Amino acid sequence: MSSPKIVNGPGGYILQDVPHLIDYLPDLPTYQNPLKDNPAYSVVKQYFVDTEDTVPEKIIVHKDGPRGIHFRRAGPRQKVYFESDEVHACIVTCGGLCPGLNTVIREIVSSLSHMYGVKRILGIDGGYRGFYAKNTIPLTSKVVNDIHKRGGTILGTSRGGHDTKKIVDSIQERGINQVYIIGGDGTQRGASKIFEEIRKRGLKVAVIGIPKTIDNDIPVIDRSFGFDTAVEEAQRAINAAHVEAESNENGIGFVKLMGRHSGFIAMYATLASRDVDCCLIPESPFYLEGEGGLFEYIEKRLKEHGHMVIVLAEGAGQEMMTKSMETNTLEDASGNKVLKDVGLWLSQSIKDHFKKIKMVMNLKYIDPTYMIRAIPSNAADNVYCTLLAQSAVHGAMAGYTGYTSGLVHGRQTYIPFYRITEKQNSVVITDRMWARLLSSTNQPSFLGPKNISEQKKETHETPSPDGEICNGVVHIPPVTKEITNLTFQLLLLLHVSSESSWITDDASRRPTKFLEYAKSPEVFDWMVGIRRKLHENPELGFEEFETSKLIRSELDLMGVKYKYPVAVTGVVGYVGTGEPPFVALRADMDALPMQEDVEWEHKSKVPGKMHACGHDGHVAMLLGAAKILKEHHQDLQGTVVLIFQPAEEVFAGAKKMIEAGALKHVEAIFGIHLTNQVPLGKTASRAGSLLAGSGFFEAVITGKGGHAAIPHHTIDPVIAASSVVLSLQHLVSRETDPLDSKVVTVSKLHGGNAFNVIPDSITIGGTLRAFSGFSQLQERIKEVITKQATVNRCNASVNLKPNGKEPVPPTVNNMDLYKQFKNLVRDLLGEDSFVEVSPIMGGEDFSYFAEAIPGHFSFLGMQDETKSYASPHSSLYRVNEDALPYGAAMHASMAVRYLEDKASKGSDTPKDEL
Numbered sequence: 001m002s003s004p005k006i007v008n009g010p011g012g013y014i015l016q017d018v019p020h021l022i023d024y025l026p027d028l029p030t031y032q033n034p035l036k037d038n039p040a041y042s043v044v045k046q047y048f049v050d051t052e053d054t055v056p057e058k059i060i061v062h063k064d065g066p067r068g069i070h071f072r073r074a075g076p077r078q079k080v081y082f083e084s085d086e087v088h089a090c091i092v093t094c095g096g097l098c099p100g101l102n103t104v105i106r107e108i109v110s111s112l113s114h115m116y117g118v119k120r121i122l123g124i125d126g127g128y129r130g131f132y133a134k135n136t137i138p139l140t141s142k143v144v145n146d147i148h149k150r151g152g153t154i155l156g157t158s159r160g161g162h163d164t165k166k167i168v169d170s171i172q173e174r175g176i177n178q179v180y181i182i183g184g185d186g187t188q189r190g191a192s193k194i195f196e197e198i199r200k201r202g203l204k205v206a207v208i209g210i211p212k213t214i215d216n217d218i219p220v221i222d223r224s225f226g227f228d229t230a231v232e233e234a235q236r237a238i239n240a241a242h243v244e245a246e247s248n249e250n251g252i253g254f255v256k257l258m259g260r261h262s263g264f265i266a267m268y269a270t271l272a273s274r275d276v277d278c279c280l281i282p283e284s285p286f287y288l289e290g291e292g293g294l295f296e297y298i299e300k301r302l303k304e305h306g307h308m309v310i311v312l313a314e315g316a317g318q319e320m321m322t323k324s325m326e327t328n329t330l331e332d333a334s335g336n337k338v339l340k341d342v343g344l345w346l347s348q349s350i351k352d353h354f355k356k357i358k359m360v361m362n363l364k365y366i367d368p369t370y371m372i373r374a375i376p377s378n379a380a381d382n383v384y385c386t387l388l389a390q391s392a393v394h395g396a397m398a399g400y401t402g403y404t405s406g407l408v409h410g411r412q413t414y415i416p417f418y419r420i421t422e423k424q425n426s427v428v429i430t431d432r433m434w435a436r437l438l439s440s441t442n443q444p445s446f447l448g449p450k451n452i453s454e455q456k457k458e459t460h461e462t463p464s465p466d467g468e469i470c471n472g473v474v475h476i477p478p479v480t481k482e483i484t485n486l487t488f489q490l491l492l493l494l495h496v497s498s499e500s501s502w503i504t505d506d507a508s509r510r511p512t513k514f515l516e517y518a519k520s521p522e523v524f525d526w527m528v529g530i531r532r533k534l535h536e537n538p539e540l541g542f543e544e545f546e547t548s549k550l551i552r553s554e555l556d557l558m559g560v561k562y563k564y565p566v567a568v569t570g571v572v573g574y575v576g577t578g579e580p581p582f583v584a585l586r587a588d589m590d591a592l593p594m595q596e597d598v599e600w601e602h603k604s605k606v607p608g609k610m611h612a613c614g615h616d617g618h619v620a621m622l623l624g625a626a627k628i629l630k631e632h633h634q635d636l637q638g639t640v641v642l643i644f645q646p647a648e649e650v651f652a653g654a655k656k657m658i659e660a661g662a663l664k665h666v667e668a669i670f671g672i673h674l675t676n677q678v679p680l681g682k683t684a685s686r687a688g689s690l691l692a693g694s695g696f697f698e699a700v701i702t703g704k705g706g707h708a709a710i711p712h713h714t715i716d717p718v719i720a721a722s723s724v725v726l727s728l729q730h731l732v733s734r735e736t737d738p739l740d741s742k743v744v745t746v747s748k749l750h751g752g753n754a755f756n757v758i759p760d761s762i763t764i765g766g767t768l769r770a771f772s773g774f775s776q777l778q779e780r781i782k783e784v785i786t787k788q789a790t791v792n793r794c795n796a797s798v799n800l801k802p803n804g805k806e807p808v809p810p811t812v813n814n815m816d817l818y819k820q821f822k823n824l825v826r827d828l829l830g831e832d833s834f835v836e837v838s839p840i841m842g843g844e845d846f847s848y849f850a851e852a853i854p855g856h857f858s859f860l861g862m863q864d865e866t867k868s869y870a871s872p873h874s875s876l877y878r879v880n881e882d883a884l885p886y887g888a889a890m891h892a893s894m895a896v897r898y899l900e901d902k903a904s905k906g907s908d909t910p911k912d913e914l
């Protein structure tokens with residue numbers, strides 16, 4: 001792919017520019033824009049867009065934050081690179097239908113002919129394959145005059161059939177020099193390939209994408225055209241569902257809407273309607289039975305209101321329909337996964353449930369699927385389509401190419417293809433919009449199925465003997481039907497035998513064998529490849545959709561079964577017998593919001609995001625371990641649970657994973673972190689407290705402001721804040737055992753901006769660290785702030801999760817697991833390979849796992865003599881990839897040894913002994 005055009009400016013300004021024909025055809029002549037003499041436009045002040053104008057990607061900024069990424073502003077330029085007579089344009093529509101397609105076609109034709117005097121415009125019949133397989137349709141203003149009143153596309157559309165070479169051959173043969181491609185994410189990927197091929201051939205052809213999809217799954221842009229119309233049309237189905245529900249005893253109106261991977265239509269239709277009681281989308285996993293489940297909510301709603309409306313996006317709950325697993329692998333001609341009909345399945349499941357509990361219920365299922373996209377666009381979308389089409393044409397005439405025309409914060413922009421195709425837009429359920437929906441419907445969030453104490457109790461219980469019997473094997477009693485199905489499939493899958501076996505080997509030699517295997521070129525290169533892919537495409541906490549997709553596809557290739565999504569993007573894989581004991585290995589997946597400064601081939605492709613804490617390496621190591629374990633799965637004496645968790649850095653993803661059931665039945669867990677502080681091939685750990693509990697606080701101390709010269713008429717928050725800051729120092733110096741290490745630091749103090757005005761309030765903030773008594777310290781901080789404020793006649797509000805930053809408890813290593821780990825390291829890496837570390841004041845959310853069950857966290861060295869490796873969270877951070885096989889072998893060996901140890905002790909070993 002041609003390299004992105006990035007322009008850096010002062011204050012952290014970044015322009016992600018679009019390609020231009022002169023990038024590879026530097027001698028092209030320019031012409032005056034004919035609009036200059038057009039009576040309609042020549043009078044418009046500043047009609048031509050200044051070439052320096054750009055539009056910011058993010059409009060919410062902090063005072064001291066960088067100016068961030070910008071896109072080129074769309075619109076007509078003074079100079080154009082095509083003469084009117086020279087232009088030979090074509091238009092193609094691809095993918096699924098969408099309201100507004102005809103409007104865009106009409107406006108491209110009108111803009112080209114009326115504004116720029118273009119006479120030769122071709123319609124390509126039936127999508128990409130029409131370039132080489134079908135006839136073309138000549139397009140004139142007359143032909144397109146009325147088409148915006150019709151749904152669909154007058155050009156026809158199709159999926160599949162993208163053959164870059166054939167398409168570009170046909171463009172070249174026909175002498176086409178402007179290609180307007182209207183379609184969704186798949187189409188834009190195809191357009192990007194066409195652009196690259198055209199550039200490679202050095203053709204004077206502009207390639208322009210116009211984003212279409214009612215699913216709104218195209219990133220960066222505000223919304224895609226037709227979305228508004230689809231949401232509006234969906235209202236009709238929801239209204240009908242509501243009428244049906246209200247008119248029947250315990251009526252449920254159930255509407256299935258489109259939305260393959262993104263639940264935007266369902267979310268907006270729900271928010272618009274106000275009649276919907278529950279909205280289910282692919283991004284927000286849900287479950288049916290038990291506390292906090294869908295059935296419980298429906299029962300409650302019916303008892304309280306006598307009726308309810310459910311809206312379901314077609315991609316939601318797919319993973320629960322385990323019955324017909326084989327259809328899961330089917331793809332349409334474009335390579336999109338063919339979905340199973342979740343609407344029919346879920347409405348049947350609801351009916352079955354109410355039959356079982358003998359409660360009257362009347363469910364009416366409405367599936368308006370194609371109706372919402374086959375209609376003409378509404379007024380708002382018509383205007384939007386017009387502007388998009390005009391912008392697309394202005395850009396092409398001005399010589400820009402390789403871009404998608406799109407709306408960003410209400411302004412028309414040109415966005416380079418790589419930003420449009422890098423990921424799919426989806427509802428972020430940790431964002432405010434989803435929170436607004438939850439508060440509007442009052443539905444459960446489904447994020448925390450069981451309370452944690454119950455979880456802990458369950459995971460520490462020996463599986464009950466009254467579990468299900470299958471093939472003479474006793475299984476764990478399932479909490480939900482989904483888990484039953486999964487366990488059953490695991491058992492079927494895991495009973496297949498593999499070719500190689502380690503069971504007869506000397507146990508102390510086995511880790512070395514694993515390491516040799518992980519170091520073999522085939523496995524090593526594969527791990528490095530995964531790590532580099534992740535490094536190029538970093539994703540922040542709870543946004544690790546592509547990361548998670550990559551993990552799942554690798555697990556699929558290995559034949560490792562998994563649960564997904566667990567806590568938004570998390571994946572939990574299973575290798576072994578499918579039976580107890582269960583031991584877990586954990587890797588974190590998220591990146592950091594920082595710009596990479598290391599110049600190398602696989603540098604982060606996402607400006608402002610970087611894997612600067614080695615989580616890309618952690619994922620590669622755990623996948624490496626999965627490969628080793630899968631190779632030998634028939635010899636495992638229990639089940640290894642592979643936990644790929646989101647959001648370690650800020651949002652305590654580990655906690656969410658536990659709440660979502662990732663540790664169910666798991667007895668022990670191991671985690672590894674790469675470190676630059678220890679030489680390659682060595683590891684570091686300690687028994688007991690390894691990492692501190694870490695948290696934050698922010699307090700607003702409010703008094704009464706006034707003139708600084710008459711302080712007695714004020715209540716001065718500055719004095720109160722000063723007392724608070726001093727008093728907080730005593731928590732460590734006077735209340736903590738000097739041999740125990742704790743930190744309370746006030747690092748922020750804001751308020752007031754005049755010499756003679758006492759402000760109304762002061763904000764202070766800081767961090768706390770502790771190995772013991774973490775929550776007591778939090779409580780004392782709160783108490784000291786509020787009470788000191790009171791002494792000074794002020795009020796104080798204290799927030800222990802400022803900006804959503806979750807505190808993490810101390811990471812405490814279990815003594816027996818630590819001993820086991822140390823022995824293993826000796827077997828694997830030699831006598832002097834273990835480094836006993838002192839406790840570290842940094843925090844890790846692995847602590848949530850180690851708090852719930854016995855856990856062990858260790859560091860794996862990557863420092864070598866030749867290069868220096870920067871500290872984590874540095875923009876110069878690098879991973880020594882030679883460490884990856886060590887990580888994979890350590891993970892796999894720890895799991896195997898744990899299971900063997902358990903087996904040798906017998907199944908009745910009390911879990912507390914660990």
Ligand SMILES: Nc1ncnc2c1ncn2[C@@H]1O[C@H](COP(=O)(O)OP(=O)(O)O)[C@@H](O)[C@H]1O
Nearest residue numbers: 094095159160162183184185186187189190334
């Ligand atoms: N990765 C890709 N590379 C090239 N062409 C693609 C790619 N993905 C999809 N396409 C093509 O784009 C067209 C539309 O894709 P599809 O996924 O069906 O719809 P949409 O563009 O609406 O997402 C199809 O002709 C398909 O072959």
Ligand SMILES: O=P(O)(O)OC[C@H]1O[C@](O)(COP(=O)(O)O)[C@@H](O)[C@@H]1O
Nearest residue numbers: 095096184212213214215258259260
């Ligand atoms: O049956 P078809 O034509 O494949 O279309 C169904 C799909 O089209 C969509 O509307 C999305 O289409 P696009 O990706 O083409 O925008 C999905 O919501 C739906 O799953």
Ligand SMILES: [Mg+2]
Nearest residue numbers: 184185186213
């Ligand atoms: Mg698509």
